[in-house]
Amino acid sequence: MIRLDNITKHNGQRLVFIEASAALQKGEKIGLVGPNGAGKTTLFRMITGQDEPDEGNILIDRGATIGFFSQDVGEMAGRSAVAEVMDGAGAVSEVAAELSALEAAMADPGQMDQLDSILERFGEVQARFEELGGYALDSRAREVLHGLGFSQEMMDGDVGRLSGGWKMRVALARILLMRPDVMLLDEPSNHLDLESLIWLEQFLAGYDGALLMTSHDRAFMNRVINKVIEIDGGSLTSFSGDYEFYEQQRAQNEKQQQAQFDRQQAALAKEISFIERFKARASHAAQVQSRVKKLEKIDRVEPPKRRQALSFDFPPAPRSGEDVVKLRGVNKRYGERIIYHDLDLLVRRRERCCILGVNGAGKSTLLKLVTGTTQPDAGTVTLGGSVKMGYFAQHAMDLLDESRTVFETLDDAFPLASQGSLRALAGSFGFSGDEVDKSCRVLSGGEKARLVMALMLFDPPNFLVLDEPTNHLDIATKEMLINALAQYEGTMLFVSHDRHFLSALSNRVLELTPDGIHQYDGGYSEYVARTGQEAPGLHA
Structure with missing residues (x-):
């Protein structure tokens, strides 16, 4: 559904991606991982067209709908939470807006001479609205908001009075109600309590579109994803399986790479030692030259990248009473x-x-x-x-x-x-x-x-x-x-x-x-x- 083809991208002087490639297929639920600043947000921005790669292409299937949830939810005020959510439901919300306009036109004395054409159009739009499940939209929006922890009172109250964390939930509900072909979710587990988090896991388990998301909640990731794409050092690496499998596979890959590096270093040290010992001897000149050329042609194994591991040891705390x-x-x-x-x-x-x-x-x-x-x-x-x-x-x-x-x-x-x-x-x-x-x-x-x-x-x-x-x-x-x-x-x-x-x-x-x-x-x-x-x- 989405293919990243040899993407290169700079942010100012910093190289974020270099000839990076990956794909998101229908039905895949992918966790996007990598250290802070690796480029996760940049990748989302490029997929949604807010930014463009310097080189390479981002290919999206024709007609595919994309819903993007980010931490920047923008201004919300002046209408209810449920109305705000319904407004983001994609094509059905546009049809609902036209239906509402046609209802107003039918009641307008100034447009009586056009009533026949208005009624005809109203019939067409109403049929389309019903086909898209429009009449169930309000109840579906309330179901999603309820799952995310909203009371009926909060659903019907002015969204502008909600805190930033609750507005985030409204923005997330818009995407979930929309059920696009592809969901891009940037930290959807932030600001959710345990009940809402578990409800969201179940919702995403039943979602049949493609999903690309970031999350700092490993239990949530393990329940939802079936593939990991890691951003590190400008490249994209794919791992099949959940987050736990990714961690094990990454550790195993690092171990193998370290072993390869150590073996090569030992072999190189032997060659260099031979060259140093015999480079001044005319009797060994041909052998020395042969080994120098061999060294120049060797593909060097890189040591594995070491992530900075944070560790903190508690000084002993004074003992309290029982x-x-x-x-x-x-x-x-x-x-x-x-x-x-x-x-x-x-x-x-x-x-x-x-x-x-x-x-x-x-x-x-x-x-x-x-x-x-x-x-x-x-x-x-x-x-x-x-x-x-x-x-x-x-x-x-x-x-x-x-x-x-x-x-x-x-x-x-x-x-x-x-x-x-x-x-x-x-x-x-x-x-x-x-x-x-x-x-x-x-x-x-x-x-x-x-x-x-x-x-x-x-x-x-x-x-x-x-x-x-x-x-x-x-x-x-x-x-x-x-x-x-x-x-x-x-x-x-x-x-x-x-x-x-x-x-x-x-x-x-x-x-x-x-x-x-x-x-x-x-x-x-x-x-x-x-x-x-x-x-x-x-x-x-």
Whole structure:
């Protein structure tokens, strides 16, 4: 359906693609992977015609419809979420607009002399509208919005009043309702809760078009894709299978390439040693010349490209008391809505409690009560002895001083630390070399999240409270964080929609329900096995 044929592309002085080729066929669901800045967004822009390759061709099947979801959703205001979604439904929305105009024309006294021709056209357009499933469009749009977590009230309310994250969901719903021949989805899993993410997986599983997407959620990728295209060093490499298979295959390819490189280097060293030993001897001149020519003709094996591996080791945190936080008889409401009534909860040392619950169940509110950023209407919240808390809030990135650089931000927070230890800390979180001099103003969402993590973990607390810590983080940084937190000896209370993160780190589950907190010993994987559901809003 789409073929990239020997694409070469520069962004300014930087070479993004060099004679790169790949194809997307009908029915293929492809994950596009590669390090930040490799060119994933550039590739999407070229396929959609917003940009052109410097050399080579992008060939798209005649008549193929393409739907593109990106993080830049633009302005939305003045109509309902459901109307906004229906407007993006492709040909049927254009037919609906004409049908509406014809209805207005039939009621216009000034056009009575043309009524016969209007009625004739209305019949034709109405038949076409019915053929395209237009009369089911409203219910289909609501079904998609419901799957993405919208209440009926939100569907019918002004889309302009929604937050940026909810507007992203509206933009995604437009593409899903359209069901084009090809979907291009740039990070569709961002801003979705667990229930919506699982619904989207099921929707895409039933979609029979071609799909090309990026995602930082490895569980989501594994459930959806059947092929990977990797962008690295300007080239495109295809791997059949899911993300897990791609990782294994890539590691195996690297191992084989390293072995080939090592063998060739050993052979070259022997030849060079012979040449050096005998180049001054006339009796060996012919042999030396022969070996020099042989060396010149050899195709050199390149060593495998080494991705920068992030790693962070926790300094040991001070030990807390056995009871870390205790909530007794806590009530909390917002206006008429009761979030908690007579809530009791105890979190003990070294527990790693993940909080699950549908939208509005009070996950973030519970974290705010524990951290003291919100006060209970009644009851008590008590931290235990020697508890030193670190809190990663969803708005934490907005609190960074944009006039300061990465290094200055770390130096302001830890004035007694040496420059070397702060640079090592920055490097652990992906800010190497000159990147420590980047202003916070120009950092991406992922870079800001990494900086906030670095600030929180340098002088480690013994009680970590984390609200969606993996939002904006790429797969490599998530792996680093999981590996670091797996070694952490303190206590954790966290909310996340990333199932890999939940499975790897939790040893207790707190499920928020209308009739209180259901508690499960064992981690998220045990919760799924015991309940038969991956999230509270879903039932097997």
